[in-house]
Amino acid sequence: MPGAGRRTGHKTRLADREGFLAWAFLLPSIVYLTALVVAPFGLTVAFAFSRSTSEAPSYRFAGLRNFRQVFGDHVFWRSLLDTLALTGIAVVLVVAFGTVLANLLLVDFRYRRTVRVLVLLPWTTPVALSAISWRWLLGSAGSPVDRLLRETSLLHGGETPLGRTSLAAASVVAVHVWRLTPLAAVIVMAGLTAVPRGVWDAARLDGAGFWRRVFGVTIPLTLPVTAVAAVFTAAMTFADMAVVRVLTGGGPGDSTQVLPALAYLRGVERGDIGNGAAIALFLFPLFLAGVIVMLRVVRRMEARP
Amino acid sequence: MNGMAARTAAREMGRQRRLAAAQHVLARVVVYGAAVCAALVCAAPFLWGLVTAFEHDANDSPRARPGPTTEHVRLLFHSTPFATFVVNTLIVGGLVVVVTLALALPAAYALARLNRSWGTRAAVAILLVSLVPSPLLFLSLSRVVATLGLADSFWALVLVYPTVTVPVSVWLLAGFLRAVPVDLEEQAMVDGHSRLGAFVRVVAPMALPGMAAVVVLTFALAAGEFTYALTFVWSGSRMPVSTGLPGRLSDGDPMLWRSVQTGAVFVALPLAVACGLFLDRFVAVLAAGAGRE
Numbered sequence: 001m002p003g004a005g006r007r008t009g010h011k012t013r014l015a016d017r018e019g020f021l022a023w024a025f026l027l028p029s030i031v032y033l034t035a036l037v038v039a040p041f042g043l044t045v046a047f048a049f050s051r052s053t054s055e056a057p058s059y060r061f062a063g064l065r066n067f068r069q070v071f072g073d074h075v076f077w078r079s080l081l082d083t084l085a086l087t088g089i090a091v092v093l094v095v096a097f098g099t100v101l102a103n104l105l106l107v108d109f110r111y112r113r114t115v116r117v118l119v120l121l122p123w124t125t126p127v128a129l130s131a132i133s134w135r136w137l138l139g140s141a142g143s144p145v146d147r148l149l150r151e152t153s154l155l156h157g158g159e160t161p162l163g164r165t166s167l168a169a170a171s172v173v174a175v176h177v178w179r180l181t182p183l184a185a186v187i188v189m190a191g192l193t194a195v196p197r198g199v200w201d202a203a204r205l206d207g208a209g210f211w212r213r214v215f216g217v218t219i220p221l222t223l224p225v226t227a228v229a230a231v232f233t234a235a236m237t238f239a240d241m242a243v244v245r246v247l248t249g250g251g252p253g254d255s256t257q258v259l260p261a262l263a264y265l266r267g268v269e270r271g272d273i274g275n276g277a278a279i280a281l282f283l284f285p286l287f288l289a290g291v292i293v294m295l296r297v298v299r300r301m302e303a304r305p
Numbered sequence: 306m307n308g309m310a311a312r313t314a315a316r317e318m319g320r321q322r323r324l325a326a327a328q329h330v331l332a333r334v335v336v337y338g339a340a341v342c343a344a345l346v347c348a349a350p351f352l353w354g355l356v357t358a359f360e361h362d363a364n365d366s367p368r369a370r371p372g373p374t375t376e377h378v379r380l381l382f383h384s385t386p387f388a389t390f391v392v393n394t395l396i397v398g399g400l401v402v403v404v405t406l407a408l409a410l411p412a413a414y415a416l417a418r419l420n421r422s423w424g425t426r427a428a429v430a431i432l433l434v435s436l437v438p439s440p441l442l443f444l445s446l447s448r449v450v451a452t453l454g455l456a457d458s459f460w461a462l463v464l465v466y467p468t469v470t471v472p473v474s475v476w477l478l479a480g481f482l483r484a485v486p487v488d489l490e491e492q493a494m495v496d497g498h499s500r501l502g503a504f505v506r507v508v509a510p511m512a513l514p515g516m517a518a519v520v521v522l523t524f525a526l527a528a529g530e531f532t533y534a535l536t537f538v539w540s541g542s543r544m545p546v547s548t549g550l551p552g553r554l555s556d557g558d559p560m561l562w563r564s565v566q567t568g569a570v571f572v573a574l575p576l577a578v579a580c581g582l583f584l585d586r587f588v589a590v591l592a593a594g595a596g597r598e
Contacts, residue, residue, distance in 0.1 A: 016500045022415045026411070029408045032408055033468065040449060041437070041442060118347050124577045125572065133353075136350070136353070136354060137350045190592040190594070240531075246554070260438070264443070277444050280440045287438055
């Protein structure tokens with residue numbers, strides 16, 4: 001190291017001491033994230049065991065009252081099941097479509113730039129605005145989707161797709177899959193470009209066919225990055241309330257309600273902070289599952305030679 | 306005899322060449338077909354939105370002139386506070402970008418270059434923060450915001466949005482900083498700069514293209530956030546576009562529907578174009594991360 005001798009002479013200067021700089025550089029972010037993520041999470045847990053409302057926000061311990069209330073609420077159970085089903089289905093579809101899209105975006109073709117911008121639209125557009133556009137495409141009379149559903153007699157009379165439980169639920173899933181597939185594709189693309197070209201070619205020379213190379217080389221090597229894409233997809237699906245709020249309003253009835261939107265309805269609109277916090281806490285196991293998968297991926301990547 | 310063998314060989318070669326050519330054409334057809342499908346599906350709601358933005362309403366008077374109309378665009382700007390929403394989003398987004406860079410750039414440098422034994426653990430912890438779902442925090446953060454006197458103000462969003470943008474930015478910036486050659490930094494220190502000086506004068510300027518990418522992504526994240534915006538800001542004139550525009554649907558009259566969806570298209574297109582400029586950079590930095598260890 002050419003500068004080593006010179007640097008030892010400056011060791012006393014604070015601006016040269018790596019240990020000090022590392023702390024000084026990281027500390028603001030750590031303090032900020034602790035104050036506005038870690039501490040508020042603790043506060044949410046505390047609220048879940050409290051009688052706090054928006055009129056009387058001061059803390060009064062209530063034991064398990066909120067949880068008893070929540071367990072007796074059929075809308076909660078409906079929302080919990082919807083959230084789990086939505087997340088599961090979305091992850092599977094997004095990973096599948098995202099992998100196909102990633103491979104497509106890596107191929108060279110004319111107008112590739114235009115296609116890339118159009119493909120990014122679902123990811124970069126604010127979710128709530130995408131939901132407006134989808135509601136306009138799905139829910140308004142005379143739109144292509146409306147006409148298609150009528151011609152195939154899936155829809156009759158004055159019905160709209162968003163007014164029928166099954167179609168409304170399918171729409172919520174579709175919009176989530178649509179908006180998260182490009183993000184998954186970008187993550188998988190990164191994984192694909194990191195696979196050394198030589199490995200693929202060597203497998204070909206060894207006589208491995210196309211599918212053998214896909215299942216024997218590409219998938220094992222991109223598995224960690226695919227897991228990362230799946231975790232982010234799940235995290236962004238179960239935490240989102242914009243799609244349901246704007247697209248279906250949780251309806252028809254409460255048939256497409258999800259936990260985040262319900263926590264908002266109870267905690268903010270009804271002002272029952274304790275009840276809302278108790279509902280929101282049921283997202284914590286999902287978050288924890290994501291953390292465990294991520295930690296396994298990290299450990300695997302560290303173990304790699 | 307010999308000539309016949311040669312002819313057979315030539316015919317066989319020609320056949321194989323034609324087969325290869327046909328395979329190539331087929332592959333191209335598949336690629337273009339898939340590309341057109343992907344683009345159409347991804348752009349579908351906005352394409353339909355763009356078409357209908359300039360269409361007459363079905364229940365307009367039959368005397369309405371044929372051809373496109375700009376009536377809905379006019380209504381969007383005159384009967385809804387769309388312009389105010391957009392300005393609010395630009396201000397919040399701009400301030401969030403500044404705060405995010407100020408926090409994330411030094412943190413990223415610490416993780417990328419100042420090799421500490423706890424470096425990897427800190428990096429993983431920061432990444433995990435980006436998985437924390439906002440519904441776990443919005444009720445308690447709204448108490449925090451109220452206590453600080455920021456309720457119903459976009460300053461609440463400036464305070465809270467970096468919780469979403471900092472973790473992502475730290476990771477991407479660390480990737481961009483790692484791509485700056487270590488030699489340059491050491492040369493700067495040989496030339497008499499301190500470690501801090503080398504970072505500020507040599508490394509940071511080299512990472513400017515990466516920072517531009519992070520700026521665009523941070524802005525897009527801030528513009529797209531919904532839960533906090535809905536909880537912390539409830540006066541129409543202070544809302545960002547992500548909650549303001551959908552809010553017009555619940556209390557606006559149905560005649561505004563066409564104008565509101567036009568507004569969604571107007572926001573979607575420039576954001577996608579801006580992010581599209583940096584796509585290759587995101588992929589490159591993520592790929593470097595995926596293949597690092």
